[in-house]
Structures are given as C-alpha cells and as structure tokens.
Amino acid sequence: MNTPASRTPYRVETRTRTSSIAGFTAIAVVVLLVVLPAFASRSLIQDLFFILTMLTLAQFWNLLAGYGGLVSVGQQAFVGIGAYALFSTVILWGLDPVPAILLGGLAALVxxxxxxxxxxxxxxxYFAIGTWVLAEVARLVVAQWKAVGGGTGTSLPRSATESIIFTSEIATLFGVRASAARDILAYWLALVLAIVAIGGIYWLLRSKRGLALAAVRDNPQAARSVGVDAQRVKWFVFLVAALGTGLTGALIYMQKARISPDAAFSLNDWTAYVIFIVVIGGIGTIEGPIVGVLVFFALQALLAQYGAWYLMVLGVIGIGVMLLAPRGLWGSFSDRTGIQLFPIRRRLVVGALTPKTPSREE
Amino acid sequence: MNWIDTIVQGVLLGGLYALFASGLSLVFGIMRLVNLAHGDLIVLGAYLILLIVSLLGLSPFVAAMVALPLMFALGYGLQKFVLNRVLGEDILPPLLVTFGISIVVQNALLQGASADTQRLPAGDIGVASLNLGIVNIGVLPLLTFGSAVGVILILNHVFYRTALGRAFRATSDDATTASLMGIRPRAVFAQATGIAMMIVTIAALYLGLRASFDPAVGPARLIYAFEAVIIGGLGSLWGTLAGGVIIGLAQTIGAAINPEWQILAGHVAFLLVLLVKPRGLFPRAFD
Incomplete structure (x- = not known):
C-alpha cells in the first residue's frame, strides 16, 4: 500500500474521525433546520430563532473572551448599535429591513x-468594565436621538414590516400569514448567521491567524518572540466580534420590530445571558456555546415564570461551574473522553509508525 | 444659574463616589481582583442598614455601626470560600464569578425586597444646611465628603503604619515572597475584602441617606467607582478621591446644562482622562 502518508512520514492534522462524523451530522442537522418551517409550528420557529441568535452572540463572545482573552461586558453596545442602525435606515431612509441588517453590522464595525x-x-x-462604560455611553447617546424615539424608543412602521422582501413568496410557499412568513424569514436569516458564525470562527481558529490568537492568549511574551503582533490580533478579534454581534442585534430587532434604548442596550439580555451560556457550556470551545444555549433554553423554559429566581439560579449555576468545572459542561466532557467535534488542535501524525492513518478510514 | 453652588455640590458628590471607589481600589491594589459585584454589594449594604433600622428602630448611623461587622464577615467569607478559589494568573474566572455574584445579589434583593424604591430615614440631618453667604451647603453632603476623607486617612494609616498594612503591601508586591516571610496571602486577601466591605457599608449608608435606591442601581455605582479609580490612577487613594470629585463635578455641571446629560457628562469626563492620561492622573502602581 503506497499511501500518501507513507511517502511523507510526518503530517499535521486537525481532523479526527469523530470530527468527520460530527461534520456529516452537522450537515444533516442543518438540512433538517432549513426545511423545518414546512412542518413546524410558529412558536417552535420563534423559539429556534431565539436559540440561534443567542448561539451566535455566544459564539462571538466566546471568540473574544475564550480565544482572544478579551473579557468584554459591553457587547450589548454592538447589539444596540446594530439594531438602531437598522431602525434608523428603515425609518429615515425607507430601506428594506433585510439589507438594513448588513448596515447594522457595518455600523457596529465602525x-x-x-x-x-x-x-x-x-x-x-479593567478592559471589562471599560467596555461596559462605553456601552453605557452608547445607550445614553442613542437615548438623546429623538428621530428614533429618544429614551422611549419606537416601532418599525407597518409599511416597512409588511413589505419585507421574500415574505410574500414565503407566505405563498408555506400557505401562512404574512406575520408567520416574517418569522420564517427571520429564522432562516438567523440560521444562516449562526452557520456562518460557527463555520467562520472554526475556519479562523484553524487558520494561521487562529494559531496566533491561541499563542497570544496563552503567553503574550512568547507569542511576541515568534513574531506575533498581539495588538493586531486583538484588534482583529474585537472587530470581527463587533461585526457579528451587530448583525445579530439588527436581526433580533428586525424580528421584534420594536426598540428602546434600555432593551437594545440591556446588559442582562445581551451580555449576562451570553456569558452564562458560554461559561456553562464551556469557554474556549466551539461546542461549548452550543451545549450552553440548549441548557440555557431548557432552564428558561422551566424557570422563567419564577422571575428573579430564574436569574438567581442562572447566576448560582454560573458561579458553581466556574468553581467546580471551569471548563464548563462540554470542556469537562471533552477532557474525560477526548472527544472534540470541532478540533482545532494540530496533531503531528507520524506516517511510518502508523501505517493505517485514521483519516483513510472515512 | 449659580456656578459656585454647582461646583460645590459637584465636589461634595465626588465624596460619595470616592467612598464607592475606595473599597474597589483597595481590593484591586492588593489582589488584582476587579469585583464586578461591588456596586450590588453597596446596595446590599443599604438594604442591610434599612433592615436593621426597621427591625431595631435605630438611627441609620447606629444601624450602620451594627452592619459594619456583619459586612466584614460577609466579605471575609466571600473571599475565603469563593474568590480565593478562583484567583490566579487567569483573569477570566474571578471576573465571571464576581459577575455571577452581581446577578445573584441583584435578583435576591429583587425577590426579597421587591423593586420598590427605598430610602434610609435621614431625619433632620437630611434637610439641614449651612448658609455660607454665597452658597448653601447641605450637612449630609458635607458629612459624606468628610467621611470619604476620613476613610482615606484611616486606610492610608493602616497601609503605611501598621503590621496589617505591611502584610497588605508585601502580598500586593509579591505574594510568593510574602508567604516565605510567614504571611498567609489567602488570609490577607480575606481580611482585605472584609475591610473593603466595611467601606462599602459606609458608602451604603450615604447612598441610602442621600437618594432613593432599589435593587437595580448597583451596576451604575460600580461604574462610577471604577471611573473614579481609573481617573485617580491605580494604587493612589487620594487620586481616587480626586477621581470621584472629577466625576461628581462633571455630573453636576452636565446636569446644570441639561438634566438628561448628568450621567453622560460623567462618562465623557472619564473618557477624556483616559484619552489624555491612560494611566490616570496620579498613578502609583505599575500594572
């Protein structure tokens, strides 16, 4: 057998057998999620929209804090700015809300x-509280902006929400009302955003830039000594996270169609929940936020009726995880079993010693 | 508009912010821990004082004396059983744990005391003022400022004149070497957080006497405290007082121009200082 592995005795691999299986499962799940609106109820679609948007926010926060070492408590600024950019361009310029989402992301990036x-x-x-102050400044400034309702907020005009592109096609395709078609459109957009976010972050982490990121997080001095510009890497991650968070914020508020500064710049809704999702699921892994958002949703379904108790339980679980299993649910599971669905670690495969390379079996 | 009056009120308001900030500054100085629950612990202190006032019928000042040892114990226990476990090279775990504590305290207060606004009964002192001809100075704001100066004097005395302060400084400089000299860093940390909670209690007293509070006001107090610390420069308590005064001045001047700009003006002042002097006005610590 003259495999490529035996001709070149050393190879660097990131793929494992589990990750290949996970990849195919992920494709199957995505296909299922895409066709889901054909037979799912409207409330399920709304729940999934919530899960997908929270997952996307969590992935970007995880990129910042878990991989970039930048603990931001001010990501609600980008949700709010993205959302307000959407509202202002729709209300003041009469833009269609779907392309306005892109402007939301752009505004957050700027x-x-x-x-x-x-x-x-x-x-x-201090970076953490600094970002929080900046988010407060953004909230207070936006609250002064009378054209989009000032401190009390505003709604998307009916003329804009009723004529969103694709909704009439979706309505005729599935035979649903315009409002349900809007939810389906928002759901598909959230799905696209989540896939692009997870795929993009995975690709980023496996690239050269991802290696630089991990190096800076683990040891800034050592990273610098091999020529990694830490400041540039941090800026890059910060901007990517802002862009993604802004897009998600714009999408969330396109679906809500009503905005106020206190809601759009809410620390609890857009940063505290997101932090708990990442911490409970497992910080510094791509799987973690996915596990975390499912746990979060289950907890919310069970406890949301108890109001303040719900947040207390969430806080206590977050503290407990940090104290007892700082790598979170997925991290602990992965440490014990060695299973990684999205492996980013580079392994040296020595061809001569392992003639049957694992990757040949797929 | 009376500018002198505005400036005097602003300076005195700064005393309150310096009280908010001193505990934060102390804990950061000794163990490099930024307690994101600091503001919520101030609010918790205010509720504790209110509880003692209503249960025992004491004046708020006496009630605060009763609350002091309780809050010390709370801080000591919090550090010993929770925060000491997450302190280390990685800044992420302590940040996330204190953030969790913030959410828990806020919602526990919401559950236990409802979202209604509360106020500590200030009695006559709340409305008393000194007429100095050009300005009227409220006795309570003056007392707040005096307490802030007193707290900083005592803290500086403890820091530079006592064995405990020596242990604090040694641990702050190098915990490993300090432990070789017979200091137990973890016990020192617990004492420091206990003392910080006593300052928090004093801050809580004036917070409750001067304005109404509810379970949700904590995060904003944390932010003011943080801004005062950064403006003053890390490690300098007098700098923290100056930082508090700058935030207080900016807020009262902002409010005098347009009431909606009060908070924003404070933040803008902070950002301006950060822009011009990123290490604060009176930096001492190098980290």
Whole structure:
C-alpha cells in the first residue's frame, strides 16, 4: 500500500474521525433546520430563532473572551448599535429591513474602532468594565436621538414590516400569514448567521491567524518572540466580534420590530445571558456555546415564570461551574473522553509508525 | 444659574463616589481582583442598614455601626470560600464569578425586597444646611465628603503604619515572597475584602441617606467607582478621591446644562482622562 502518508512520514492534522462524523451530522442537522418551517409550528420557529441568535452572540463572545482573552461586558453596545442602525435606515431612509441588517453590522464595525481605541487603553479586568462604560455611553447617546424615539424608543412602521422582501413568496410557499412568513424569514436569516458564525470562527481558529490568537492568549511574551503582533490580533478579534454581534442585534430587532434604548442596550439580555451560556457550556470551545444555549433554553423554559429566581439560579449555576468545572459542561466532557467535534488542535501524525492513518478510514 | 453652588455640590458628590471607589481600589491594589459585584454589594449594604433600622428602630448611623461587622464577615467569607478559589494568573474566572455574584445579589434583593424604591430615614440631618453667604451647603453632603476623607486617612494609616498594612503591601508586591516571610496571602486577601466591605457599608449608608435606591442601581455605582479609580490612577487613594470629585463635578455641571446629560457628562469626563492620561492622573502602581 503506497499511501500518501507513507511517502511523507510526518503530517499535521486537525481532523479526527469523530470530527468527520460530527461534520456529516452537522450537515444533516442543518438540512433538517432549513426545511423545518414546512412542518413546524410558529412558536417552535420563534423559539429556534431565539436559540440561534443567542448561539451566535455566544459564539462571538466566546471568540473574544475564550480565544482572544478579551473579557468584554459591553457587547450589548454592538447589539444596540446594530439594531438602531437598522431602525434608523428603515425609518429615515425607507430601506428594506433585510439589507438594513448588513448596515447594522457595518455600523457596529465602525463603532468598534473608537470603542477599541478607548478600551485597549485598559488592561485585563479593567478592559471589562471599560467596555461596559462605553456601552453605557452608547445607550445614553442613542437615548438623546429623538428621530428614533429618544429614551422611549419606537416601532418599525407597518409599511416597512409588511413589505419585507421574500415574505410574500414565503407566505405563498408555506400557505401562512404574512406575520408567520416574517418569522420564517427571520429564522432562516438567523440560521444562516449562526452557520456562518460557527463555520467562520472554526475556519479562523484553524487558520494561521487562529494559531496566533491561541499563542497570544496563552503567553503574550512568547507569542511576541515568534513574531506575533498581539495588538493586531486583538484588534482583529474585537472587530470581527463587533461585526457579528451587530448583525445579530439588527436581526433580533428586525424580528421584534420594536426598540428602546434600555432593551437594545440591556446588559442582562445581551451580555449576562451570553456569558452564562458560554461559561456553562464551556469557554474556549466551539461546542461549548452550543451545549450552553440548549441548557440555557431548557432552564428558561422551566424557570422563567419564577422571575428573579430564574436569574438567581442562572447566576448560582454560573458561579458553581466556574468553581467546580471551569471548563464548563462540554470542556469537562471533552477532557474525560477526548472527544472534540470541532478540533482545532494540530496533531503531528507520524506516517511510518502508523501505517493505517485514521483519516483513510472515512 | 449659580456656578459656585454647582461646583460645590459637584465636589461634595465626588465624596460619595470616592467612598464607592475606595473599597474597589483597595481590593484591586492588593489582589488584582476587579469585583464586578461591588456596586450590588453597596446596595446590599443599604438594604442591610434599612433592615436593621426597621427591625431595631435605630438611627441609620447606629444601624450602620451594627452592619459594619456583619459586612466584614460577609466579605471575609466571600473571599475565603469563593474568590480565593478562583484567583490566579487567569483573569477570566474571578471576573465571571464576581459577575455571577452581581446577578445573584441583584435578583435576591429583587425577590426579597421587591423593586420598590427605598430610602434610609435621614431625619433632620437630611434637610439641614449651612448658609455660607454665597452658597448653601447641605450637612449630609458635607458629612459624606468628610467621611470619604476620613476613610482615606484611616486606610492610608493602616497601609503605611501598621503590621496589617505591611502584610497588605508585601502580598500586593509579591505574594510568593510574602508567604516565605510567614504571611498567609489567602488570609490577607480575606481580611482585605472584609475591610473593603466595611467601606462599602459606609458608602451604603450615604447612598441610602442621600437618594432613593432599589435593587437595580448597583451596576451604575460600580461604574462610577471604577471611573473614579481609573481617573485617580491605580494604587493612589487620594487620586481616587480626586477621581470621584472629577466625576461628581462633571455630573453636576452636565446636569446644570441639561438634566438628561448628568450621567453622560460623567462618562465623557472619564473618557477624556483616559484619552489624555491612560494611566490616570496620579498613578502609583505599575500594572
């Protein structure tokens, strides 16, 4: 047998057999999710929209904190700016809400430049509160903006929500009302965003840039000594996370169709929940936020009726996980079993010693 | 508009913010821990004082004296049983744990005391003022400022004149070497957080006397405290007082121009200082 592996005795691999199986399962799940609106109820679609958007926010926060070491408590700024960019372009310029989502992401990206300029002057833990202050500034400034309702907020005009592109086609395709068609459209967009986010972050982490990111997180001095520009890597991650968070924020508020500064810049809704999702699921893994968002949704379904108790339980679980299993549910599971669905670790495969390479079996 | 009056009120408000900030500054200085629950612990202190006032019928000042040892114990226990376990090279675990504590405290207060706004009964002192001709100075704001100066004087004395302060400074500089000299860093950390909680209690007293509070006001207090610490420069308690005064001044001047700009003006002042002097006005610590 003259396999390529035996001709080149050493190879660097990131793929494992489990990850190949996980890849095929993921494709199957995605196909299922795409066709789901054909037979799922409207409330299930709305729940899945919520799960997918929270998952996307969690993936970007995880990229920042788990991989970039940048603990931000101010990501609600980008949700709010993305959402307000959508509302203002729809209300003031009469743009269709779907392309306005892209402008939401762009606005968040632009805002991230001055944000980063200030926040990167603060080190470590102070970076966290610094981002929070900046988010507060953004909220207070937007609350002064009378054209989009000032402090009380505003709604998307009916003329805009009723004529969103694709909704009439979706309505005739599935035979549903316009409002349900809007939910399906928002759901598909959330699905696309989540897939692009997970796929993009996975690709990023497996690329050269991802290696630089891990190096900076683990040891900034050592990373610098091999030529990694830590500041550039951090800026890159910060901007990517802002863009993704802004897009998600715009999409969330397109679906809600009603906005106020306190809701769109809410620390609890867009950062606290997201942090708990990532911490409970397992920080620094791509699987973690996926596990975390499912646990979070289950907890919410069980406990949301108890109001303040729900958040207390969430807080206690978060603290408990940090104390007892800091790598979260998925991290602990992965440590014990060695299973990684989205492996990013590079393994050296020595061809001569293992003539039957694992990757040949797929 | 009376500018002198505005400026005097702003400076005195700064005393309150310096009280918010001193505990945060102390804990950060000794163990590099940023407690995201700091603001919520201030609010918890205010509720504790309120509880003692209503249960025992004491004046808020006496009630705060009763609350002091309780809050010390809370801080000591919190550090010993929770925060000490997550302190280390990685800044992520302590941040996330204190963030969790913040959410838990906020919602426990919401559950236990409802979202209604509360106020500590200030009595006559709440409305008393000194007429200095050009300005009227409220006795309570003056007392707040005086307490802030007093707290900083005592803290500086403890830091530079006592064995405990020596242990604090040694642990802050190098915990490993300090432990070789017979200091137990973990016990020192617990004492420091206990003391920080006593300052929190004093801050809570004036918070409750001067304005109404509810379970949700904690995060904003944390932010003001944080801004005061950064403006002053890490490790300098007098700098923290100056930082508090700058935030207080910015807020009262902002509010005098347009009431909606009060909070925003404070944040803008903070960002301006960060822009011009990223390490604060009076930096001492190098980290």
């Amino acid at each position: 805002l991230a430049v001055p944000f980063g300029f200030f926040a990167f002057r603060l080190q470590g833990a």
